[in-house]
Amino acid sequence: MNTIGLVAFALVGSSKAIREEFDVFGIAIVGLAMAFVGGATRDLLVTRVPLVLQSPIEIVLGLLGVGLAMVLSVVLESPDTHPVTLVADAIGLAAFATTGAIVATDAGVSAFGVVAIAMINAVGGGAFADILLDRAPFILFEDFYASCAVLGGAAYWLTGVVGASGSTAAGACAVVTVGMRLVAVTYDWHLPTVQRLELLRE
Amino acid sequence: MNTIGLVAFALVGSSKAIREEFDVFGIAIVGLAMAFVGGATRDLLVTRVPLVLQSPIEIVLGLLGVGLAMVLSVVLESPDTHPVTLVADAIGLAAFATTGAIVATDAGVSAFGVVAIAMINAVGGGAFADILLDRAPFILFEDFYASCAVLGGAAYWLTGVVGASGSTAAGACAVVTVGMRLVAVTYDWHLPTVQRLELLRE
Amino acid sequence: MNTIGLVAFALVGSSKAIREEFDVFGIAIVGLAMAFVGGATRDLLVTRVPLVLQSPIEIVLGLLGVGLAMVLSVVLESPDTHPVTLVADAIGLAAFATTGAIVATDAGVSAFGVVAIAMINAVGGGAFADILLDRAPFILFEDFYASCAVLGGAAYWLTGVVGASGSTAAGACAVVTVGMRLVAVTYDWHLPTVQRLELLRE
Structure with missing residues (x-):
């Protein structure tokens, strides 16, 4: 699952950078940032050296996603919204949230800490990629996305x-998530804004 | 003071997100980011696990501020510029700057390090909230705000x-701050831009 | 070389903030961020307290660059694109990439980790300064800049x-870089976008 997630996240990030006409270096950076910044932030929060800087395999998966985005951008208008990508992205979201929850629990943080690190691991990369693209992170006003990671955490x-075992909790x-x-994708779920809530009340 | 600060900062951050029509999840994230990112950055800079991930009380105060912002947004146009909020925000600024200076001194950093960490603790959350809202951080071109934390540090x-004791220094x-x-709020102080300084000289 | 780099980076960052009409505090923060955020991020990634918070000399060099930017902005339209600045900036890029590679190697990260930390040390400050200025980091779509640090790493x-010694590798x-x-500056090199690559193929 982690493997699918890294490739899918890098593909989605790179596809966004391609649409913004970033150069090939920028495309690679945004893709790798989307795949790895969440996990790196998780590691920094529990004060350890980010795994991605130590494991040679992870980076290969990220680069594979970047390459896929460049190749697919020739044949597809937006490979990042293709149904296969959406499913792969959901799997990645779940894999990253689970890894975050496990690492956080090992570090002995509070219940809020577990949920927060699960969410940051899952959506931190996407939020950072949006900041690099000079946008407000899409997770803050669109879609039922980060909320899934919060519920998973x-x-x-x-x-x-x-009292369940760690592997049951991970499952x-x-x-x-x-x-x-x-x-959420199937039924196009969205969270309301406060303005919408006020309208409903009237 | 720290309690007042956490509630006030979360309220101000959430109020900004409400005006940008973020969804309720985004509103909570921006509010919590404003309240906690400064302190979390402080902890990362001295390489320890952020306090907010360990203490269950802090997060309750942050969520209280988020809830207040949502409720008050119905009755007030902008609860974040209400005089009560401005005073509570100033108290928070002072509490956070003081905590930052104490943690930095304990970590044995240089004089610049103490001032820098006091300022980051006090205004890092607000700056990060503005980045999430896709704006340049307001502290960089408006108002006499971060400068207060620098002077406090x-x-x-x-x-x-x-030669004074730690508690005198904290006071x-x-x-x-x-x-x-x-x-600064009362007399509407601002720092000049370089363009303004050049005009003055002429 | 590190000395030249700190002054040049702070000057470039502050010059950008002056053009955006930030106040003098904002100008100092953007300049110092450009000079120090790359190195601070490097230190955080290998879990140590950032050097800039401990060494009193580094900060003086950064403030010198900030001061230079303010003074020069009176006589020059854009001191950050002056040939002397471009050369000093290139020297800084090389010094920072080299420091990053050395620190990363000492921390025992993977080959990718060495290249990544060299690049982050060299261009992280500039990217963060651009985020503070509410722009997409220029390194992602303009110029052959971060790529030099990647090649250096x-x-x-x-x-x-x-099998060469550490000092040979640093050289x-x-x-x-x-x-x-x-x-790259002399011949105005740029990396292509994917859109450009597709045009070439046709």
Whole structure:
């Protein structure tokens, strides 16, 4: 799952940079940032050297996603919104949220810390990629996306509280995150703004 | 003071996100980022796990500020510029600058390090919130705001140099920061741009 | 070389902030950010307290660059594109890439980690300054700039692999980075966008 996630995230980030007409270096950086900044931030928050700087395999997967984005951009208008990419991205979201929850629990942080690190691991890369593209991070006003990682992180913590093993908790986190995300994509879920909530009340 | 600061900072951040029509998730993230990113950056700079990920109380205060912003946005046009908020924000600025100066001194950094960490602790959250909102951080071109934290940090360091105890230095830092900020708000102080300085010279 | 780099980077960052009409505090922050954020990020990635918070000399050099930018902005339209600045900036790029490669190697990261940290040390400050100015980092779509640091980092790693000493590797990194950058400036090199590559193919 982590493998699929790294390739999918790098592909999505690079596709956005291609549309902004960044040069090939910029495309690679935005793709790699989307794939790795979430995990690197997770590692910094628990004060350890980011895994991506130590493992040679992870970076190959990221570069594969960057290359795929460049090749696919010739044949597809926007490879990052293709159904296959959306599913791969949901799997990545779940894999990253689960890894974040595991690392956070090992570091002994609070329940909020577990949920926060699961979410940062899952969506930090996408948010940082949007900042590099000079946009407000899309997770803040569009779509039911980061919320899936928050629910997944909460599922991990809750499963642990009721006494389940670490691998059961990891499974719960992954299933909740990917399930919620696929449902959200299928039914085009959105969270309301405060303006919308006020309209509803009237 | 720290309590007031966390609530006030989260309220100000969330109010900005409400005006940008972010969804409720985005509103919570921007509010929590404004309240906690400064302190988390402080902790990362002295290589320790951010306090907010470990203490369950801090996050409750942040969420209280987020909730207040949503409720108040119904009755007030901009709760973040209400006089009560401005005073609470100034108190938060002082509390955060003082905490930053104390942590930095404990970590054994240079005089510049103490001032820098006091300032980052106090205004890092606001600057990051503005980046999430896709703006240049307001502290860089508006208002006499971050300068108060810089002066507070300098006061902390100077008081320490002349031999005062840690709690005297903390008091000096807090008084200078909150005092300067309230004076700056009252008299609408601004720092000049270089363009303005050149005009003055002519 | 590091000395020249700190002054040049702070000057370039501050000059950009002056053109955006930031106040004098904002000008200083953007200049210092450009000079120090790359090195601070490098230190955080290998989990140590940033050098700039400990060494009193570094900050003086940064403030010198900020002051130079303010003074020169009166006599020159854009001191940051003056030939002297471009050369000093290239020297800084090389010095920072080399320092990054050395620190990364000492921390025992992978080959990719060495190249990544060399690049982040060299261009992280400039990218962060652009984010503060609410722009997409210029390194992502303009110029042959960060690529020089990537090639320098790769030269450092390759020289080490073939058995050369650390100081030979450092020399190779510095020469490759500054050489490539000066050639790129002289001949106005750019990397292509994907759109350009597709046009070429047709």
